[in-house]
Amino acid sequence: MEAPVNTPKKKRFHLNRSQSEAVQAYAFLLPAAIIVLVFFVAAIVFALYMSFNKVNMYSETYEFRGLQNYTNIFSDGIALTALKNTALFSLVVVPTQTFFALLIAYALSNKNIRFKKMFRLIYFLPTLTSSAALTLIFMFIFNINGPINGFFTGIGLYKDPINFLQEPQYALKVIMVMNIWSTVPNFMTVYLASLVDLPDSLYEAAEMDGASSWQKLVHITVPYLRPITTYVLLMGIIGTFQMFDQAYIFSNGSGGPDNSTLTVALMVYQYAFGQMNTMGYACALAIFLAVVIYIVSRLAEKLNGGNGLKDM
Structure with missing residues (x-):
């Protein structure tokens, strides 16, 4: 009788609980x-590669x-105009929307105000x-026959209606007003969520010292909300420097009148998907815009008490 052959057992691979998780x-x-x-990641790397080439999308050729x-960006007059418009837009919109968002949030956080939930919903x-x-709504409001012109001509502020949509000195300002009006409520909500955690004892101590509402806002609320303000500033800078859809709809993609609403993001779109077949230059503009946004954001962080450019 033959002895049974002992076959080696296969070791099973077991994971412990932490490895399984x-x-x-x-x-x-x-x-x-x-x-x-x-x-x-792959899209950014490919865009960076195209920015160093003359790209022909029709023949799919790349010339380093x-x-x-x-x-070419610094010698392109249109690009410099777009950069100036974008910088002006951000310089006006970001501080204004931050100020009004903080002010409205501070007012709505007051316990003595009635119907706070209704006001928050409306805002x-x-x-x-x-x-x-x-x-589209603001284009109707600021139309030459729109409610704004009707109101101001009705009260006798000026005689002839102003063509806000086609006059270069007014077109970008209309987009600024619209952007401020539409973004303040979002940042107001961010401030309100932070004000919930602010201790009431700070306000009570300030009231005992005879501080007014404005003094409490400046010396208690604003310093307490400094990290939130940094966040609001950064989000505002990124959003305004990337502003595209409003300028595109307002000018029908042309950046007019007279390039007054042309932004860098809109210009990137024109060069990338227009008739000029200049995808490489569009990618260079996009990378340049990203660098500008990063530098401006870090400067704003520094001005608000952060580390700023130290970590670059």
């Missing part, structure tokens, strides 16, 4: 990581040009409206 976590993160790598696309309604719809 780590595998599950990475499995859940994998779809998002793939999307980020393909549509963000080095830094020529970037140097928040513009945020729920799409940017395209808001642009």
Whole structure:
């Protein structure tokens, strides 16, 4: 009788609890990581590559040009106009929307105000409206035959109606007003959420010292909300420097009248998808805009008491 042959048993690979949880976590993160790598990281790297080339999208050819696309930005009068419009837009809109958002949030956080929930709802309604719809509404309001001209001519402020939409000195200002009106409610909500955690004892101590409402706002509320203000400033700078849809709808994609509503983001669109077939130059403009946004954001953070450019 033959002796039974002992076959070695296969070792099974077992994961402990922490390793099993780590595998599950990475499995859940994998779809998002793939999307980020393909549509963000790979897209940025490819745009950076195209910015150093003269790209012909019709023949799919690439001709290396080095830094020529970037140097052309500073000699391109239209690009400098777009950059000036974008900087002016951000310089006016960001501080204004931050100031009014903080002021309204401070007023609505007061316990003595009645119907606070109703006011919060009314103020928040513009945020729920799409940017395209808001642009069309404001184009109607500021039309030469619109309510604004009708009101001011009716009270005798001026005799002839002003063509706000076609006059270069007014067109960008109309978009500024619209942007401020539509973004203040969003940042007001951010401030309100932060004011909930502000201790009432600080206000009570200030009242005992005879501080007015304005003094409490300046010396208690504003310093307490400094980190939130930094966030609001950064989001405002990024949003205003990337402003595209409002200028596109307002000018029908032309940046007019007389390039007064032309922004860098709109110009990138024109060069990338227009008739000029200059995708490489458009990518250079986009990279340049990203660098400008980063520098301006860090400067704003520094001015508000953050680290600013130290971590660059």
